[in-house]
Amino acid sequence: MNMSGPTGGEVASKQLITNAFWNIAGRIAPVFVAIVTTPRLIHLLGLSRWGIFTIVLSLIGTFGIFDLGLGRALSRAVATKGAEERMDQETCDLVLTGVSVLTGVGVVAALVSAACCNLWVDHGLKIPVELHREVLLSFFVFCTTAPLVMINAAVWGVLTGRQAYRETNLINIPISVMYYLGPLLMLYVWDSLIGVMFVLAGCRLWMTIAYIRLVYRLIPELKHAQLRPRLLKPLMQYGGWLTASNIIYPLLGYLDRFIISNLIPAARIGFYTTPSDAVSRFNMFTGSVNASAFTAISASYARNVTRTCELYKTSVVAVSFILLPLCLGASLFSYDILALWIDRGFSEQSGLVMKILCIGVFISGVDSITATFLEGIGRPDIGTKISIGELVIYLPVLYWGVSRYGVVGASAIWTLRFGFDYIVRAVMCLRIYPALRGSFLRGAVTVMTGVAGMCFSIARMNFWANVEAGVILLAITYIVMWFYTLDAFERQSFLQTASRIKSRLYRRETT
Template sequence: MNKTAQIRGSLLSRNTLLNFIGQAVHMLASIITIPFIVRGLGIERFGLLSLVWVIFGYFAIFDLGIGRATTKFVAEALGKGEENEIPHLVWIAVTIQVILGIVGALALIGITPLLVERILKIPSDLIGEAKATFYVLALSLPVVFISGSFRGLLEAVQRFDLVNAVTVPASVLNYILTLIGIGLSLKLPGIVALILFSRFGVLAAFVMLNLRIMPWLRKYSVSFSLFSLFPRLFSFGGWVTVSGIVGPILVYLDRFLIGALISMSAVAYYTASYEAVTRLWIIPSSLVMALFPAFSALEGMRDRERLQFFFIRSVKYIFLTLGLVVLIISLFAKEILQIWLGVDFAMKSEAVLQILALAVLINSLAHFPFALLQGIGRPDLLAKFHLLELPIYVGMAGGLVKVWGITGAALAWTL
């Protein structure tokens, strides 16, 4: 554990590179396989599958930030040299995740008829298949939640090599299993069931790896004093959940407003630039994943000097690397769009791409104070900022979209 507790620049650089490679492999796998999946499923079933995963992502809020809290408090305990507290933290977190996973699964099962029959515009011939798909997906919630805590434990001890050794093959396997299901002429419930079985494999891998590198996790005894851990986990996780709920609204609202106030074609012109430029987030997110447990450990050590050093160094690195990329995109936005999507997109989306490129740079730099606030145990400040930002952004975005169209939406997202 000494190697983990002694946070070094070389360790963070290695972990960042591993995270970047992992995300790049996932992105490449999706680019290669999605055209085959679309052809195999057909547009309607692929659209339904995409929608299923989006809704599943929102039901992940039932996690209540416990996975993130596990990473935070385990890393902090390591920083303080309190390894004996870690088994209690981990197993309490896992117990909570089991309960939350069951509650989330029951909630998803209960709301499925309403979603499928009333809220979502699903073709009548796919309603039965859609219901069955959601029911199968609900069964995976407890497994996904528990996996989140064990993954968070590996991240806390800076073993991103092991995290990526599990998550990268698993993410690629999701696409491969979908193709296998198509080859076997399975419908969506069968395909999702295949992916569910792979999630059990992911959980087993995380558990075995944790027990191998931390055999003292087995040293666990039940005590009434353990209940004192509940408020800490729920307080931290609760504020993380608030940010997790507000964050997606801030991210997706612009396209909803464009569709409601302008047209669906305007959404297409805007989304093309948005989807392209936000791929740059892979760079700061790779670094932030490594920094969060490091910040937590350094806070546990009360080593504010190194905490400040890594924070400033990371911000400078991202500003210099992404700043150059953003400058190139801004200077050649028209040419990039013309080569990629044609003259029509270049004429209507040039300003959008230029503005969003700057927005991505600003947002990328914001990743680091956000991670720092959570690392030092103040996720409440981040959540309160998001709650304050939400009504301001909604009003500003609505006004700017009405006045300047998709360019106004890009400006609102930047400001």
Template sequence: KEDEKVGPLVATATVLMAMLGLLAGVLMAATASWGVSLIHEVPDRREAVNAVYAMALAMPFIVLTSGFRGILEARDAFGIINLIRLPMGLFTFLGPLAVVLYAQPARLDYIAWILVAGRVIACGVHGYYAWRVLPRERIIFTWKANLLKPLSVSGGWLTVSNIVSPFMGYVDRFVIGAIVSASAVAYYATPQELVTKLWIVPGALTAVLFPAFATQMARRDEQTWVLFGKAVYWLFMALLPLTVALSLFAHDLLVLWINSAFADQSTGLMRVFAIGILINCLAHVPFTLIQSAGAARLTALAHLIELPLFLGALWWLTSVHGILGAAIAWLLRMTLDAFLMFILCSPLLGRSVKSIFSIKVFALGFLALLGFSGSMISSLNIRIVWMFLMIFALAWPAMISWQSFRSRSI
């Protein structure tokens, strides 16, 4: 009910984020030529550098968009967020496609500028609706210097994670480009991009969970543990069939999407990514809980621990095993990250680590392992049957859980 504090808080945070976005853009532009020089076999370096300049210009708008979306989420305006996200998500793919189809020549920097235009528009739309959901507070939309310290402390730890985590998410491609070749990046990045689109599922869930967790943690509500368990369980039940299907039919999907030669190179990678994305999506729930409890320092420290371990494993495995080694390093990072997130959230929930990793968790893990093992079957027909058996095996516990939920609700 402290509405009078919201306006100054939003104003001060927005100015800080704009400054951080500008700083990031300047650093990106200043290191554009150096960054591109690290990649081997770039057909047109000038074109690539211009693309980085375009992305540098977009940085302030990207950072501000995150802040405006946070205001909408805090107001539970998820309908507005989704109405913005849908067309902008389509534009992210259709805009570059239009450049490839109609621009002569189809240049990388042209594609980058199209994406920048989309980010600028998205920022403007998010800002407009963020302003509209703050009707009472915007009359005191003023800068408050005394808010700088608390924002900088909490935001500083958040920024560590928001820098280190994306860096680890993309550094593997640069390492492949440096050790193997730029063409090998395509075999690696294409199945990875396809599989990681499943981040949409936990992203939508955790956007709703964050304010719910924050409220329950502030009240020390014991129902937080119940909500946490349900979120992890149903996320697992929703994603396991999808990830198993991506693994079982990886070669067939890549043949349909691109061609057989490409599929031969990337099938093994896609299967590794399918396992990793399931593990990583589940880690979004404890990560969100930790953030909502105001303990961003824990996740930042976890990511700082992961960074040198991942970089060392990535360089060594890529040097020895090529792009498959890079994929294995990525899977190991996903596993370590999930393990740390669940460990770190247990004291916040008032639970022991043993209760987090219960017999039920190991049983579901064994079921997942069994499902992914079907990828070794060569016959397409048997793999289809295997997929149906997996769905049937999941349907039974899901129905029991749903009936139990309905009975309690009634």
């Protein structure tokens, strides 16, 4: 390899890591605010209104189901033009048409949701009678945000297609913080869920205005764009497969809970759902890497094979590097964590479940990179077909596992599903993109080393034995990653970055 300087793949890999960092920052910062403000919000809202508030926060994301995959499709369409190039007239027309269509879809979604509000509040929610009018009006306010959610999804796709992750997350961070801080401040002025919903709607409007201003600044050619509906056909085909995947994949994710709730006593369900909810939070980091990997791979796969393969390997290394200490630590200390968090009796029933689920979360993180790779090279249909096939196999196997082994069986089958999924998706990636073989194998060695260490962590040991095992297993995996998976230039780049960070920290300490 030429050591005189970075190749295009190495430059792209650095950009991917930088973009992933901004995505992580955009997701972590609001979490800290949520942790601080949640107790006070619960106190001011009361349990009933707090429950409604949390439902609304989760429902904001569900409007994304109606985007027909166009947000992601727009991101890919823009990414293929290159972040540094002027956007041609056809792509500008495509962007304007896509955003306009999604705005219309958002309006329809708002009207349908508003029409269903009475039915949902009257029959779908168990709320005190005195809160009926307040909740109903607050839901009407919430429904008005649907068009804004659609516009934001479309414009976010365009911005990330231009690799504008830094600028986008600098917009997202304060707005996401205001999702919790804003309602808290509003409750001191107007003690009503209606006011809280107005704040959330205001945050969405703020995001829409900021996104639109940014996209016109980065792509001034959009000022001359025209509506051309015929350009949507390829996007609809691509987005259609994504929509199907967005429906089937979450269904696979919730089947375990559905089966468990029907086969085991209600008192034991928490032994599975509690550790599952806890370790699933690690997916926040995986999603941050995936978002930046998708646009980078979309931009390079048809132009630069070497760069595309480097991007895949970098993504796998990044996910493994971030997830392994989290999953391994949670697995090794699962009994202690659950005992401190809940109680010792609960940890005795749920500790092993948490250990097994941690393995699944680690594998699913790497598996998501293969899924992103397939979507990035324009084959989302393969991932959807794999998910459909899994659904047929997974349901009866999960039923058998829960019937025979309870929550431990459910966690084992859930983890094995991701192992199977990773293997099948990897085979399809290599078949469609044969040049990926070398980069895949280098990344896979690190992944398999990490999985082997995770399997060892299932054994129950005392605290200090867990500490020793964690240090040794992490060291082995990182040594494999350093000397086998990373090449000479990547190792050099890592050391230079670490040196810069150390220098900055030292300067801060001395000032």
